[in-house]
Amino acid sequence: MKHQIRLNVNGAYYDLLVDPRKTLLEVIRNDIGLIGTKMGCNCGECGACTVIMDGRAVNACLILAVQANDKKILTIEGLASGGKLDPLQEAFIDYGALQCGYCTPGMIMSAKALLYKKSSPDRGEIQESIAGNLCRCTGYISVIEAIEAVIKAEKRP
Amino acid sequence: MNQFKGKAKILAGGTDLLVQMKRGKIAPEYLINIKNISDLDRIEYDVNRGLTIGSLALIADLQESYTIRDRFPILHGALSQLGTQQVRNIATIGGNLCNASPAAETAPALIALGASAKIVGHGGEKVVKLEDFFVEPGKTVLKIGQILIEIQIPNVSPDCKGIYLKHALRRKLETAIVGVAVSLSTDFEYGPVKEANIVLGAAAPIPKRALKAEQLAKGKKIDQHLLNEIASVASEESSPITDVRATAEYRREMVKVLVKRAFTELIKI
Ligand SMILES: Cc1cc2nc3c(=O)[nH]c(=O)nc-3n(C[C@H](O)[C@H](O)[C@H](O)COP(=O)(O)OP(=O)(O)OC[C@H]3O[C@@H](n4cnc5c(N)ncnc54)[C@H](O)[C@@H]3O)c2cc1C
Ligand code: FES
Ligand code: FES
DSSP, X not given: OOEEEEEEETTEEEEEEEOTTOBHHHIIIIISOOXXXXXXXXXXXXXXXXXXXXXXXXXXXXXXXXXXXXXXXXXXXXXXXXXXXXXXXXXXHHTXXXXXXXXXXXXXXXXXXXXXXOSSOOHHHHHHHTTXXXXXXXXXXXXXXXXXXXXXXXXXX | OGGGTTOEEEESSOTTHHHHHHTTSOOOSEEEXXXXXXXXXXXXXXXXXXXXXXXXXXXXXXXXXXXXXXXOHHHHHHHHTSXXXXXXXXXXXXXXXXXXXXXXXXHHHHHHTTOEEEEEETTXXXXXXXXXXXXXXXXXXXXXXXXXXXXXXXOOOTTEEEEEEEEOXXXXXXXXXXXXXXXXXXXXXXXXXXXXXXXXXXXXXXXXXXXXXXXHHXXXXXXXXXXXXXXXXXXXXXXXXXXXXXXXXXXXXXXHHHHHHHHHHHSOO
């Protein structure tokens, strides 16, 4: 039996008939066609699938699409607006915080959720927020520096 | 729920359930979403009754509560070490307990705090001590048709201090190799221990109090010699297994180390 759900993804509404066993990640990628959100481990460990649901970073691979019914989802595609990248995206480029880029959407969504919660988190809080995002090429230092640069820039009047 | 005759599973956050289903460990025919039961995510503090936590309260919400951080630091410590931010944002405290992993992060801290579990189903409700809630790995006292609805934690007396220590190689991403919760009450820093609770996680089939070690500590002024003995007895009371993450011998040794470390963090020895 399929279920009718409504998702708000990046401000657009999607009415979907989904198999109750499908995860939010599968629906975002396959049914909606937004493939910026990545699938790595598919079991909560790597963070590649991180999206923001109702303001918080979550693993889309650990949530059934039916559980996300009526929720507000933000994916990496929803960050840029009016042809302008999000400051976090800019900073990741400036600081060389990516190599293959597979972990990057997840990293950025985790950082974005942190900045929703706190305007000037310290280094410990930054590390904590991306502890669930594994990167196998870049390492974490440049990622942390990129996030810190955004915080610093936003503090400037 | 009875109508599904054991083919159904309750779905809370799903962080344990979905992983188990993906690995093919379980294949329930129905998932029952209890998110619609109102008030099940509440976090309430009352000076007389203590802390009441609905089973659907999110680990992240609990971790961010200053009331819990300030009044129940032992629980705050355990919550902060459970999984990643993304997991804490969906995982519930009820799910952590009902999944009944021997390593469930919140169990040792809650048992050390003297917490109880309120269970509803079969037309009634009852309250059991959390230390009597676990039966074996993956199994609690809950019967088909019963759910855990809340966790009740009595107020902590001002002279009581507690700490939860977790040993894991990748602290955020791994369940504990061993976890130890210790709470002690003393009149003053160097005074004798009036009450001691020592609870071991991942060191037995279920989260377990080290009762003999607690007795050894009670009423005594702790010195290095006595602390070694308490730690050894706690270790003897554990019955860990060998698995991919650690051997039983290693776990027993880590119980000793963590019990000692916990005491030294809490009181002057
Ligand atoms: C990447 C990752 C890291 C993790 N790290 C840790 C860690 O460090 N420490 C740790 O302890 N755990 C960890 N976990 C395990 C898990 O996240 C926690 O145990 C979590 O608290 C489970 O809650 P849930 O709401 O997701 O439970 P669910 O998966 O929804 O449920 C778990 C079980 O409990 C039952 N259940 C849930 N609620 C109730 C209820 N109210 N009444 C009766 N039965 C119920 C369900 O039927 C199911 O069998 C981790 C998981 C992942 C994926
Ligand atoms: S794909 Fe979801 S955490 Fe790895
Ligand atoms: S840039 Fe390749 S995994 Fe992080």
